[in-house]
Amino acid sequence: MRTIRAKLLVVDDDSDFREAMRAILESASYDVVMAANIEQATEKILAERPDLILLDIMMDSLFDGYSLCHAIRTSEKFSAARATPIIFVSAVRKIAGSRFGFKGEDQGLTGPDDYLDKPVDPKDLLARIERFLAK
């Protein structure tokens, strides 16, 4: 039993997808904060200090999720959030996997911690989140 509920940030441009994610996460008693784009996500990360971020890749522009992930890992502004686990949740596996996916040699520690294909299997999603929060 958790005494303080972990807070998760869902960043996705599709409101229905966010709602479905909220249903899954709240069923496991997480606090859920949502953002529809990079600006909102930035605001929420700084104000709400989420314990984990679920991040879509393609939003207003092609690689918004990737840019945000990179910024969290490298920019001064996000220094307090630098170590926050980030899970890419996206339907663009090819792009994410081959070029912008996991922490590879070329990107050092600037990539995401995990990657999930849309649609996500609720059990799988919750298991992964649990693993990252237990660390």
Place this chain on the structure above:
Amino acid sequence: MTENAPLFLVIDDDEAMRDSCSQILTRNRWRVETAEDGTAGIAKIRDLRPDVVIVDLKMPGLSGFEVLKRLPEIDPGIVAVVITGYATIDSAVEAMKAGAFDFLPKPFTPEEMRFVLGRALDRRRLVLETEALRREKKVLEENFITMVSHQLRSPLVAIQQYFEVILAGIAGAPDARWADMIRKAGDRVRGLLRLVNDWLDLARIDEGRLVGSFQPFDLTALLNRLIGFLSPSAHEAGVSLGWAEALPPGPARVLGEEESLEQVFANILGNAIKFNRPEGKVEVRLTAEPGWTVVEIRDTGIGIAPENLPRLFEQFFQAAPREGGVRKGSGLGLAIAKKIVEAHHGRIDVSSERGVGTAFTVRLPAAAGESVG
């Protein structure tokens, strides 16, 4: 050229000619490099990528014509001006046919030279601008397709995600009939997503952008990987999948876009497994014909009716009978395969006998100087 002064390369065996050309050009604040023969000229063209090449037609060794001929292979955007010693119209015409932009008949005055090279430079600017515009257009188109695919996929993915939530019982336990219907609805959405993805693949190939990312790679390794990857599903279908010969073929270098060719062979192998009989076989054979690397994939399935063979590579054509009126797959797989193979200047052919099986043959141009080991 945008940042620096334009670079000219003078290729002439006559030292006096090289010096006087250099003097005239540097006075215009243009940069000049020289080469004393065709071979050195080609090397400098490769290394320095000059904006304009001025080349003497008559040189010992590699002639000016030879240099002109090789220029497009290095960079088709480089503008060439020839110096002709005899001022004969014939050699000038020949040079223009071989790709020269203009000619300078010897002897010429500095003014004449500046005038001709000024025009050559205008030409070069036009070439560069056109190229930049073409690239920009390509990026826009690529982004457009990606954004369209995003717009088409997002609603379908949201629907799928709601189904997942319902089926996981998060919104209350669904009864068995509900769950069954939701699952069926989910299958249809997945089919629609596949159609969207396939159709966008097809649109991408249409734009002929594969060629830009051609690289030499080992086709044997690719096929080995696919055989390994598809073995579990073949096993599940009770079909044996592997190389036709006991000994797998040696490396086969092919020039192409590996990811797209992987898609081609995954599609053919997938069909060969899917439309096979229990305890059937799928055999892969890799051989060489002069200039070609040939992959043959042979199955022991039900075969394809002769009247259906010519239509097999058409978009949305499906030879397999529908199951309960529902189409399996998008009907675009082989159309995509054909487009990809043809974008590689290759060929895809099919032969089939009812009750015996089907064989797909893919011919790809072999990478220069390499053959099946």
